[in-house]
Structure formats: C-alpha cells, structure tokens
Amino acid sequence: MTVRWGVIGTGGIARSFVEDSAALGVRFTAVGSRTRDRAQAFADEYGIEHAHGDYDALVADDTVDAVYVATPHSAHAEDALRAIEAGKHVLVEKAFTVxxxxxRRVVDAARAAGVLVVEAMWTRFLPQASRIRQLVHEGRIGRPRLVEATHHQALPTDPRHRLNDPALAGGALxxxxxxxxxFAVDALGVPETVAAVGSLSDQGVDTQMGLxxxxxxxxxxVLHFALDLRxxxxxxxxxxxxxxxxxxSWIxxxxxxxxxRDGxxxxxxxxxxxxxxxxHEARAFEEMIASGDHEGGPMPIEQTVAIMEVMDEARRQVGVRYPGETDDATDTGAEPTHP
Incomplete structure (x- = not known):
C-alpha cells in the first residue's frame, strides 16, 4: 500500500522531515497549521495538495492515512490523540510527550483504536543504528558494560523561545x-536506577544535565546534554x-x-x-503499518514510555516541573492542553 501522510505543524523539524522523505518517494497529501496562510505556504513549498488552517481539519482529511506530529512537546499528546480519534496512524516527534x-494515555488510545503510534526517534532508524544493534546482539564487543554519550548545542537564549519556555515543556532533557x-536504552536496556544533576535557567527549565x-x-x-554548550x-x-x-555528531x-579490546x-x-x-523512519513506519506490527520496530512503544518515566524521574531530581504538573510528574491527573 502507499501510505498518504499528513503533517501537523510547519516548523523546522517538519520541513526537514518532509523535504528528506519526499525526495525518497514518501507521499505527503496534506498539511495543517494554526493558520491557513502558514499551511498554504508550506503546501506550496513542498507540492502538497491540501492545506488546512486547523488540526481538526487535517486529521479529518480522507486523503490522509498517517499523521506526523511536529508541534512543540507540550502539544504532542493532544495532537496525537486528535489523530488517533480520527483513526489515523501517528508518528510523534521526540520527546514523545511531556x-x-x-x-500512557496516547499508547492506550492507539491500542484501543487499532492504529500504530511510534516516537520519531530518527537516530534509531538510521542504517548505522541497525548495524550497531546487530553487533551488540552478536556479542562482537562481549558483554556491553558502559555507554558514554553527549548532546550539546548552543541554542537560542530568548526566554520566549520554546526551548526556554516551561509552558512549552522546554529544557535540555x-x-x-x-x-x-x-541510545543507552537501545544498547543496555531500560535503566533500573537514575541519578541526575542539572542546572536551571531563570525560567525554571534545565539548561544542562548529567545522568x-x-x-x-x-x-x-553516563550521559550529558546542554542547551548552551558546544x-x-x-x-x-x-x-x-x-x-x-x-x-x-553521532546523532x-x-x-x-x-x-x-586492544583498540x-x-x-x-x-x-x-x-x-x-x-x-528511514518514514519508511520503517510504513512497513509497520503494512505488517500490522504495532509494538516492535527500532523504537518499540514500550521503550518510549519507559524513557518518559526515566525523564520524569530525572526532572524530579533536578527540580523541573511544567505548568499543570503535580508533585508526581508521571500522573498529572489532567488531560493535555494546547500551549
């Protein structure tokens, strides 16, 4: 089958995903934005037939089989649930949710609806990741004992930027x-213990953190990441x-x-x-739809949930709480809302 894609969001990551995937034959039929003008400009740039000025119209579009969610983190859950309720398969940008x-709400809804939901952790789908996974599985390095990785970027410092705004689930983590x-979970499995140290901005988001x-x-x-380092x-x-x-950059x-062992x-x-x-992630997602495999693939959904749990604990230790969260960040008791 040919999967027909719709895109929610028209920012930088949406542009990168569509430009790269369309060049390799992935079919995009619709795009949705908060304004019709932005949606139309995006559609004109990438040759997409349908442009919608709201997300409800995008997910209701009969020419769309799968939806790529590329909005800020704070809107991922709501936008994914919107697409699931419309019967669409959903690829959700990382981080999967807040x-x-x-x-868990998104995953439960997808399972109940019988649609595929996957986190768009694109590095997991690269050919290098597939081969590395195979090497570890075959025991080519013996028993894996340690992963070391960093991800440092010098990113915008404007407090109104989504990366620095608690209301948009900003921060380095x-x-x-x-x-x-x-990457560490892929190589070593889901962590059993978490120790986190971090620094917070004046806005209350993490600018750097070590795990x-x-x-x-x-x-x-041993992992380190920061918004303000190179x-x-x-x-x-x-x-x-x-x-x-x-x-x-390994990412x-x-x-x-x-x-x-001797180097x-x-x-x-x-x-x-x-x-x-x-x-690579677009094609793998399409193959999962075709095969009916909704739980496996390079980024299994249960690992996505487990990674969110680790990040909840890391934020708890460092002291990052987003608006609407209770002391227990893993159970807000509230439905996701638009930013």
Whole structure:
C-alpha cells in the first residue's frame, strides 16, 4: 500500500522531515497549521495538495492515512490523540510527550483504536543504528558494560523561545537528552536506577544535565546534554571484549568503528553519504503499518514510555516541573492542553 501522510505543524523539524522523505518517494497529501496562510505556504513549498488552517481539519482529511506530529512537546499528546480519534496512524516527534502519564494515555488510545503510534526517534532508524544493534546482539564487543554519550548545542537564549519556555515543556532533557537516553536504552536496556544533576535557567527549565544510569546486569551509562554548550558530540558503547566508537555528531548519519579490546579496528562504517536520514523512519513506519506490527520496530512503544518515566524521574531530581504538573510528574491527573 502507499501510505498518504499528513503533517501537523510547519516548523523546522517538519520541513526537514518532509523535504528528506519526499525526495525518497514518501507521499505527503496534506498539511495543517494554526493558520491557513502558514499551511498554504508550506503546501506550496513542498507540492502538497491540501492545506488546512486547523488540526481538526487535517486529521479529518480522507486523503490522509498517517499523521506526523511536529508541534512543540507540550502539544504532542493532544495532537496525537486528535489523530488517533480520527483513526489515523501517528508518528510523534521526540520527546514523545511531556511526561509518562501523557505517553500512557496516547499508547492506550492507539491500542484501543487499532492504529500504530511510534516516537520519531530518527537516530534509531538510521542504517548505522541497525548495524550497531546487530553487533551488540552478536556479542562482537562481549558483554556491553558502559555507554558514554553527549548532546550539546548552543541554542537560542530568548526566554520566549520554546526551548526556554516551561509552558512549552522546554529544557535540555526533552529536546536533547532524549537522544543519548534512547541510545543507552537501545544498547543496555531500560535503566533500573537514575541519578541526575542539572542546572536551571531563570525560567525554571534545565539548561544542562548529567545522568548516570544503572542498567540491567550492572551496566551503566553516563550521559550529558546542554542547551548552551558546544562539543564534538561523540558516543561509545564499551564492552568487556571491545567497543564501538561513533564519531561526531553521532546523532545523525556518521561514521563508527568497531574495535577489539586492544583498540584494533575490526569494522568501519561510513553513513555520511546518506541524506538527512529522516526517510528511514518514514519508511520503517510504513512497513509497520503494512505488517500490522504495532509494538516492535527500532523504537518499540514500550521503550518510549519507559524513557518518559526515566525523564520524569530525572526532572524530579533536578527540580523541573511544567505548568499543570503535580508533585508526581508521571500522573498529572489532567488531560493535555494546547500551549
């Protein structure tokens, strides 16, 4: 089947996803924005047939089979639920939701409706990630013991920017930290313990944070991320018989080397000739629709919920609370609302 995509949101990530995916044959039939003018401008730029000035019209569009949600974090749950209620499959940008309680509501709704919902953690779908996953599974580095990864960016400091606004679920963790966290979970499994240290802005969001996570069988990960720093952004998976080193910036298509315990290179991979890389998640999502597999894939939905739970705990330790959340960020008791 040919999956016909609709897009909610017209910001930078929506543009990157559509531009890269459309160039590889993914079909986009509709786009929705909060204003008709923005939707029409986006549709004209990318050759999309239908432009809608509100999200309800987008999800009601009969030419749409699947919806890509590219709004701010604070709106992900509401927009995903909107699409699910309309019977659409949904690919939701990372971070999946604001907290684990919202994530569970979205997942439960998708299961009840019989539609697919997946977090758009695009790095999980890159060819390099598939091969690294295989190397770890085959025991090529022995027993994996440690993941080290950073994600530092020097991003806008304007307090009104979504990254710095608590009302839009801003901060380093949900926007940047979710990448190394998802990477560590992929290699080592869901953490059993979480230790977090962070610095907060005057607005009350985390500008930087460090995590030390305890994974099954005694493995650990050491992760750091920040909104106001620059670094090479490299990553490694270290086992008792070898390691896999990913070059900067490991978050996108990059190179890696498989090394033995003495540091000798056993395998090299260069993914830099890939396009931006978003088309891999689009195609994998379409394959999951075709196969009826709603629980597996490179980014299983249960892992998404578990990662949200880890981020809830990290925010609790550091002291980041978003408007409308109670002391227990994993159970707000409130339905998600528009920002």
């Amino acid at each position: 907290n684990a309680a919202e994530a 949900l926007d940047l930290g979710v990448y190394p966290l998802a 030390v996570l305890g994974h099954p069988d005694g493995a650990q990960s 670094s090479p952004n490299a990553a490694s998976i270290i086992g008792d018989e070898g390691r896999i080193d990913l070059d900067p 996108g298509p990059t190179t890696y080397r498989l090394r033995d 000798h290179v056993l395998e090299e991979f260069d993914g830099r000739e890939d396009r931006v890389g978003y088309h």
